[in-house]
Amino acid sequence: xxxxxxxxxxxxxxxxxxxxxxxxxxxxxxxxxxxxxxxxxxxxxxxxxxxxxxxxxxxxxxxxxxxxxxxxxxxxxxxxxxxxxxxxxxxxxxxxxxxxxxxxxxxxxxxxxxxxxxxxxxxxxxxxxxxxxxxxxxxxxxxxxxxxxxxxxxxxxxxxxxxxxxxxxxxxxxxxxxxxxxxxxxxxxxxxxxxxxxxxxxxxxxxxxxxxxxxxxxxxxxxxxxxxxxxxxxxxxxxxxxxxxxxxxxxxxxxxxxxxxxxxxxxxxxxxxxxxxxxxxxxxxxxxxxxxxxxxxxxxxxxxxxxxxxxxxxxxxxxxxxxxxxxxxxxxxxxxxxxxxxxxxxxxxxxxxxxxxxxxxxxxxxxxxxxxxxxxxxxxxxxxxxx
Numbered sequence: 001x002x003x004x005x006x007x008x009x010x011x012x013x014x015x016x017x018x019x020x021x022x023x024x025x026x027x028x029x030x031x032x033x034x035x036x037x038x039x040x041x042x043x044x045x046x047x048x049x050x051x052x053x054x055x056x057x058x059x060x061x062x063x064x065x066x067x068x069x070x071x072x073x074x075x076x077x078x079x080x081x082x083x084x085x086x087x088x089x090x091x092x093x094x095x096x097x098x099x100x101x102x103x104x105x106x107x108x109x110x111x112x113x114x115x116x117x118x119x120x121x122x123x124x125x126x127x128x129x130x131x132x133x134x135x136x137x138x139x140x141x142x143x144x145x146x147x148x149x150x151x152x153x154x155x156x157x158x159x160x161x162x163x164x165x166x167x168x169x170x171x172x173x174x175x176x177x178x179x180x181x182x183x184x185x186x187x188x189x190x191x192x193x194x195x196x197x198x199x200x201x202x203x204x205x206x207x208x209x210x211x212x213x214x215x216x217x218x219x220x221x222x223x224x225x226x227x228x229x230x231x232x233x234x235x236x237x238x239x240x241x242x243x244x245x246x247x248x249x250x251x252x253x254x255x256x257x258x259x260x261x262x263x264x265x266x267x268x269x270x271x272x273x274x275x276x277x278x279x280x281x282x283x284x285x286x287x288x289x290x291x292x293x294x295x296x297x298x299x300x301x302x303x304x305x306x307x308x309x310x311x312x313x314x315x316x317x318x319x320x321x322x323x324x325x326x327x328x329x330x331x332x333x334x335x336x337x338x339x340x341x342x343x344x345x346x347x348x349x350x351x352x353x354x355x356x357x358x359x360x361x362x363x364x365x366x367x368x369x370x371x372x373x374x375x376x377x378x379x380x381x382x383x384x385x386x387x
Contacts, residue, residue: 056126
């Protein structure tokens with residue numbers, strides 16, 4: 001009799017029936033509908049916009065938000081959905097995460113009632129897609145230095161600037177764009193068909209290939225006053241949106257790790273080396289045991305953070321702990337699993353190296369590992385060492 005890695009930690013006993021049902025539903029969708037096409041999407045560097053309707057129909061977009069067609073689940077359920085999506089590919093989780101935790105959350109938390117009514121139901125159903133324009137070519141970890149400007153011109157706003165590394169940018173129907181104004185950083189809801197708005201797809205990526213990444217160019221984009229997010233004032237607003245997305249990564253990265261580990265275990269059980277299964281060797285079992293320990297510990301951390309989030313008790317520094325640990329361990333697991341697969345592990349027939357490539361991006365976006373280390377260090381010492 002064999003056990004699955006997370007069975008050793010009794011994870012299912014920590015979840016409610018509803019949470020387990022949601023996780024099983026998303027896993028079934030990924031396994032049956034999306035996984036068979038992932039190697040092709042990864043190799044071609046595409047992710048079809050058409051999957052949005054299916055994901056929206058399952059209630060995955062903005063599933064942790066209340067009202068406006070959103071499912072209104074708890075944080076742990078959202079996290080488990082992210083885990084199952086990333087067990088397929090980080091691009092899938094990113095697709096859903098940007099839609100729900102960045103685009104929709106920014107409107108849900110900071111938008112006017114008119115903005116919410118106009119966009120949230122369409123975004124929740126997958127009829128429309130959104131993106132989130134904060135990062136710029138020269139300003140990633142230091143968004144306060146952004147050069148995108150919004151200036152008043154009579155009754156309108158005029159936006160000029162460039163955003164970079166924007167997931168879903170070339171697919172989006174609406175963009176939340178952050179810009180410097182005379183009143184500090186403000187957010188704007190920008191329909192992507194507005195004159196002066198251009199989205200250019202980034203090609204030649206070695207990571208997150210089953211994901212559309214774009215450059216956004218705003219050249220004299222004219223918007224009415226009603227386009228501004230009325231409740232978003234200062235850099236704290238976009239950073240709060242990033243915390244929502246980072247929480248999904250705390251769970252999501254473990255999906256890539258779990259899938260890599262399950263793939264390696266299955267392969268080791270059937271691959272014969274010197275006339276016996278690879279799984280029967282002590283060095284292989286040591287690798288599998290060590291990776292299982294880190295996966296399980298990461299899962300316990302994720303669930304604890306999810307329960308804290310549901311109680312309204314979580315802090316950005318605690319999310320940094322989860323994001324830093326779980327992504328760091330996930331990429332180590334994916335790389336180690338590739339060694340068990342040997343030469344076969346460099347092909348798209350097996351997932352670990354694809355996951356490892358994707359996690360190189362996950363390690364960097366929504367806050368680099370270095371920035372999360374310094375956030376934790378500041379929490380421990382009271383000294384900010386960012387400069």
